[in-house]
Amino acid sequence: MLEDMPDRPYHHGDLRSVLLSSAERTLAERGPGALSLRELAREAGVSHAAPGRHFKDKQALLDALALDGFQRLRASLEHAKETRDRSETDTRAYLLGLARAYVGFALSNAALLDLMYARKHDSDVSDQLAAAVGDMIAIVLNTISEGQRTGEIIEGDPMTIAFAVASTLHGFASFSANETVEDVEENLDAVVRLLMTGLEPR
Amino acid sequence: MLEDMPDRPYHHGDLRSVLLSSAERTLAERGPGALSLRELAREAGVSHAAPGRHFKDKQALLDALALDGFQRLRASLEHAKETRDRSETDTRAYLLGLARAYVGFALSNAALLDLMYARKHDSDVSDQLAAAVGDMIAIVLNTISEGQRTGEIIEGDPMTIAFAVASTLHGFASFSANETVEDVEENLDAVVRLLMTGLEPR
DNA sequence: ACATCATTGTTGTCATTGACAACTTCAAAC
DNA sequence: GTTTGAAGTTGTCAATGACAACAATGATGT
Secondary structure: OOOOOOOOOOOOOHHHHHHHHHHHHHHHHHHHHOOOOOHHHOOOOOOOOHHHOOOOOOHHHHHHHHHHHHHHHHHHHHHHHHHHHOOOHHHHHHHHHHHHHHOOOOOOHHHHHHHHHHOOOOHHHHHHHHHHHHHHHHHHHHHHHHHHOOOOOOOOOOHHHHHHHHHHHHHHHHHHOOOOOOOOOHHHHHHHHHHHHHHOOO | OOOOOOOOOOOOOOOHHHHHHHHHHHHHOOOHHHHOHHHHHOOOOOOOOOOOOOOOOHHHHHHHHHHHHHHHHHHHHHHHHHHOOOOOOOOHHHHHHHHHHHHHHHOOOOHHHHHHHHHOHHHHHHHHHHHHHHHHHHHHHHHHHHHHOOOOOOOOHHHHHHHHHHHHHHHHHHHHHHOOOOHHHHHHHHHHHHHHHHHOOO
């Protein structure tokens, strides 16, 4: 009889990351309400209590997902920055790149983005998440400061300006992900143009 | 013996709205995860299945909360519009009023706002919610069109401009509600100013 | 008046879930 | 080699959402 050949070794070896990616798939496909630790365990071929070794809580799993999301979003924004650096130093083009990256992430990871900004994380994790948001704003801040140095951006407290710009990006991404907006690209261009030139006639 | 005096009549009479307001309080105080139909029933002094008569689903309750939230938000924005009409017709002041109303709502009803924009509603309700968002954008749209008529706003597709402005308001409100931003008022002023005048030096 | 009947509430039950406790397997460190 | 601790397992519990079957109430039509 061959039944004593364990399909998988006793120790899964990679359970934590398997749980995370499985959770993210479920989140994207069936929403946050469909997330169940026990179901994740079943999918991973592991007992119902195994996830408890890696995540104290269901909330801990969600926290980890959110943090991971911020890391990837940040990487995406920084990638947009780096690819820009090789071309010219046009602040508007740079902002457009950032906006595209942010919106792209929002469209591809709508449910995850919700989770990232959900107001229900453990207090210490909330600090980390706040820091992650701070990092993102810092990227915008860099652009603003650079733009101010080259004279492409008006003077004024760069932090305030960065906050305003980040707000716009976030709001646009959030809206675009929610409603079924067809011409995201065009709208996005218009938003960046508007941000740069303002609403008042010159 | 007095025990046959029913504390409450068999028919609660107002259960639906009691459930809704109780749910909203719980939502605000303990987050969406703490919402339990059974607990709401207990608080209302009613059996555990009674809520089922008014809400097919837990999701149906959440949908109702979200719709109600949009109605109140819209009323608040329209109130801002009416109080403005009595003073001058300065588009910037009007936008500032709208922004204050939106942010005020976001700060007072953070968890509810999350729910309103959550991507997990029943499909037909989603349509109603999308319509609600459309109504809100329409309010902004009015302002933009008026501003264009008085020459205070640049020309261009008003819908696109309105979408951009609404995005900014929403993003700012969402950010302000999440992070612990101290000087919301100042930042808000700066955002509206920035929207009006743009980022480029003139 | 009064029978009917839809509404709203009730009890009972079920499968699922998150959390925890107690036990086992394995591998690495000493 | 043994000890020790991380990772996985079974077993159990209370809470929950959903549903079915039944009861009370009040409105409607004649």
